[in-house]
Amino acid sequence: CGVGLESVTLAKLGAQVTALDHVPAALRLVKRSCQQNALPPVRTLCKCWLDSSSVQQLGQYDVLIGSDVLYESADAVPLQELLTGALKPGGMALFADPQRDSAKAFLTRLESSGFQVQVHQSQTQWIPEREEVRIYQINHRGT
Secondary structure (H helix, E strand, C coil): CCCCHHHHHHHHCCCCCEEEECCHHHHHHHHHHHHHCCCCCCEEEECCCCCHHHHCCCCCEEEEEEECCCCCHHHHHHHHHHHHHHEEEEEEEEEEECCCCHHHHHHHHHHCCCEEEEEEEEEEEECCEEEEEEEEEEEECCC
16 A cells, blocks of 8 residues: 555545555554544555465455556566455456556456456656556456
8 A cells, every 4th residue: 555645545535445565654654644634544454465375365355456566577476366366356456557568468467367458548747747657457357
């Protein structure tokens, strides 16, 4: 969950949120942000999505959201395991990525294993410039 921007925003919109991070301080920050925004605390899980035994303990969700999680091509296998294990069949994941080269092989791999992938382009405003970002919409076609 990093600093928890997505978690807090989604909670503010009324979603039931579970924030995942392997850094306890990040989870405390999310709880504090919810408190400062007069929101009920979100559920937090201190686990690492790179660890397959942790992923097996997560449960399944209708929607998964992540930003900037595919750093290296080696992350593709555990990220696919996360999607396979934690995303309900018929569920959707949204990942934002600053157009790293490692994403191409990952997306191809996903499409051949029960997922449908759509790529959307967007721009973010960074001081002092704009940056292109890709948003990957990943739908779990499994049953």
